[in-house]
Structures are given as structure tokens and as C-alpha cells.
Amino acid sequence: MxxxxxxxxxxxxxxxxxxxxxxxxxxxxxxxxxxxxxxxxxxxxxxxxxxxxxxxxxxxxxxxxxxxxxxxxxxxxxxxxxxxxxxxxxxxxxxxxxxxxxxxxxxxxxxxxxxxxxxxxxxxxxxxxxxxxxNDVKNQLEAGEKSYNSLLAKNKKLTAEERELKRKVSIAGNIKISGIQVQALKERNNGKYTSTSRSRKTDAFKIKFDMLPNQVASMGKKQVYVQLLDKNEEVIPSERSDANKEIAYNDLINVNYDKEKIGVVSLISVDRTQLTKGKYTVNVFIDKRKVGETSISLR
Structure with a gap:
């Protein structure tokens, strides 16, 4: 020394x-x-x-x-x-x-x-x-801390990427529908329906659309909600309507979805005496997720 x-x-x-x-x-x-x-x-x-x-x-x-x-x-x-x-x-x-x-x-x-x-x-x-x-131990600890911070940053990045991927997969797995067709109908004496554009003659609304194919979406039972709103955005009373649910609806249809195109038809009966002329809005939800919207005007 x-x-x-x-x-x-x-x-x-x-x-x-x-x-x-x-x-x-x-x-x-x-x-x-x-x-x-x-x-x-x-x-x-x-x-x-x-x-x-x-x-x-x-x-x-x-x-x-x-x-x-x-x-x-x-x-x-x-x-x-x-x-x-x-x-x-x-x-x-x-x-x-x-x-x-x-x-x-x-x-x-x-x-x-x-x-x-x-x-x-x-x-x-x-x-x-x-x-x-x-000093050697301190340097090792500092190196370990840097390595840990680096791994932590990578883990955060991977977690964010995973969340984003899940979000994209979730979006990709969402079922879409074709354009909604809505028709106002009046009921004849023989029970058949014909098209009308007058509110005082409307006894029912016919809503049609297709659930489109999606190979990423999950198969099985899907709940399809059809919502009919007046100009004040209130649910129009109908025989199957329920305004007290999380999603107020006029019709609830259970569809067995198999990733292929499937047609959906909803017939909503209404009381013509409660209808007035103006715009009526139709909203469609699949498993509580809004998938489409259209409107119809009655004289």
C-alpha cells in the first residue's frame, strides 16, 4: 500500500x-x-x-x-x-x-x-x-434500478399496447347492421297492413335491417333493442314497450347470431290516437350498444 x-x-x-x-x-x-x-x-x-x-x-x-x-x-x-x-x-x-x-x-x-x-x-x-x-454495491443497485425502470417502462408500454389491441379487437368484434328501413302501417279490417304517411291512420311501425356478418364477433344469443321516439325523444307507448329499463325500448328481440348475415324485422303496434304529425326516430341497439338510427316523418 x-x-x-x-x-x-x-x-x-x-x-x-x-x-x-x-x-x-x-x-x-x-x-x-x-x-x-x-x-x-x-x-x-x-x-x-x-x-x-x-x-x-x-x-x-x-x-x-x-x-x-x-x-x-x-x-x-x-x-x-x-x-x-x-x-x-x-x-x-x-x-x-x-x-x-x-x-x-x-x-x-x-x-x-x-x-x-x-x-x-x-x-x-x-x-x-x-x-x-x-460503491460496487451502489453501482449494482443503480444498474438494477435502471433495469427495473426500463422493464417497468416496457411493461407499461406493452400494457398500453395490449389495451389498445383489445379495444381494436373489441371494435372489430362489434356487429354492424345495414341501413334501417322504417314504414308506417295502417291496419285494414281483414287484419292486413298497408303503408301510410298519415299519423292519424298509423297503427304500427315496421322496422327492418340486417345484422351483417363478422367473423371476429362472438357467436350466440344477442339482444336487439328497437326504440321508437317521438319529437320530444320520449318512447312511444306500445304493447311491448318498457321505458323503465336501462335502455327504454319498444321491442326486444333475441337473435341467435352465427357470424353470418341475418335479417331482423320488428313490428311495433301503437295507438293512432296518441300520434301527431311530425318526425319519429328509430334507434337500434345490440347488447346495449347503439348500432343504428333512422327517422320517419308523418303528416
Whole structure:
């Protein structure tokens, strides 16, 4: 990892001047008997320790600047080294015991800090790995979400297309009729009917049309409603009329439709005394769907 290959951190982890310093102290006791020489040697060794501490502090500061992941414990350890450096610099009298004590303290702090650095870097490495995994999972979730949204959009499109197709099929399956023929009739004494155009002579209306062939339409029973309206769009009373149904009608015919052309005839008897001259409208419904309309005018 880059952090362990960093020059400053490598020097901090690998360099240990304290062992050399301790050896020099012991050597000094054995070889220097003159007080002045001992003092000179002491301050030399003190200077060596100061320089090494300066290097360590400089490395700490560089690491602290570059490594944003340092924990409070690591920073506290670094501050202890800095404080120790200040204490060494303040030594003005020869005191090998204290110098030796500081040297041991440096060794201990280096060892502790080395462990803290390694642990902190290990945690940083693990955090980076977890962040990468988190980003990978996030990217996968985003990709999954995009895929889901894409599928959802396709499904909506297919559903709309299916509805449209069903609508078209439904329309295509609707049964159509030919033009409606309507005729006003008067009844003779022998019971036969003849055509008339006068309202006061009309006893019945004859309505004719064909249900046209449609291979898409469903087969079976079809309810055909015939509706006869006056100029006020009211259903004219007749012997089979029913104005209270969903579709008010004058005639209801059940037709067995087999997808082929079939003729339909409706004869609606009325009371001529209730008719007036004017326009009369005929509406035809198949299974409650209006399929045709025409009109007839009576004098």
C-alpha cells in the first residue's frame, strides 16, 4: 500500500537511533574519565538525540499533513515525541541518567507509535476496501434500478399496447347492421297492413335491417333493442314497450347470431290516437350498444 511505501513513514518505522545512542552512553562511561570530556561527550550525544528527534518530528509532521486518516491515538503519540524533543533541548546540565531515561522513552514511544501507525493503516486499507465494496454495491443497485425502470417502462408500454389491441379487437368484434328501413302501417279490417304517411291512420311501425356478418364477433344469443321516439325523444307507448329499463325500448328481440348475415324485422303496434304529425326516430341497439338510427316523418 502507498502509505507503507511512503519515504517518511518508512524511515520512521525502520530507523532506530536509540540503540546506537545507548551504546554510545555506555561507551562514554567506560572510556571518558575526564569531566570536561564527559561533558563534551554528553552534549554531543544530546545533540545526536536532538537531531534524531528533529528528524522523527519532521517525519511526523509530513505524515500528519499527507495522512488524513490518522487517529487521535496516533496524533497523541506524535505529540508526545514532540514534547520529548522539547524536554531534551531544555537539558543544560550533564545528566546521563535523564538522557538515558529520555532515550528509553523515545524507544518506547517509537515502538508504540509504530504499532498505532500499522493499525491505522490497516484500518484505512479496510475502510477503502469497504468503500469500494459499497460503491460496487451502489453501482449494482443503480444498474438494477435502471433495469427495473426500463422493464417497468416496457411493461407499461406493452400494457398500453395490449389495451389498445383489445379495444381494436373489441371494435372489430362489434356487429354492424345495414341501413334501417322504417314504414308506417295502417291496419285494414281483414287484419292486413298497408303503408301510410298519415299519423292519424298509423297503427304500427315496421322496422327492418340486417345484422351483417363478422367473423371476429362472438357467436350466440344477442339482444336487439328497437326504440321508437317521438319529437320530444320520449318512447312511444306500445304493447311491448318498457321505458323503465336501462335502455327504454319498444321491442326486444333475441337473435341467435352465427357470424353470418341475418335479417331482423320488428313490428311495433301503437295507438293512432296518441300520434301527431311530425318526425319519429328509430334507434337500434345490440347488447346495449347503439348500432343504428333512422327517422320517419308523418303528416
Amino acid at each position: 502507498k502509505a507503507l511505501n511512503n519515504t517518511s513513514l518508512s524511515k520512521f518505522l525502520k530507523f532506530s537511533p536509540v540503540i546506537l545512542l545507548v551504546s554510545l552512553i555506555i561507551y562514554s562511561f567506560k572510556t571518558h574519565e575526564n569531566k570536561n570530556q564527559l561533558e563534551n561527550e554528553f552534549f554531543k550525544e544530546k545533540k545526536i538525540l536532538e537531531k534524531e528527534l528533529d528528524k522523527i518530528v519532521a517525519d511526523y509532521k509530513e505524515i500528519r499533513t499527507k495522512k488524513k486518516w490518522l487517529t487521535k491515538r496516533v496524533i497523541t503519540g506524535m505529540n508526545k515525541i514532540i514534547a520529548l524533543k522539547d524536554s531534551v533541548k531544555k537539558m543544560e546540565k550533564v545528566n546521563y541518567d535523564l538522557l538515558f531515561k529520555y532515550s528509553l522513552k523515545v524507544t518506547k514511544l517509537e515502538r508504540e507509535n509504530r504499532k498505532l501507525f500499522l493499525k491505522a493503516e490497516s484500518l484505512d486499507r479496510e475502510n477503502k476496501r469497504l468503500r469500494k465494496e459499497n
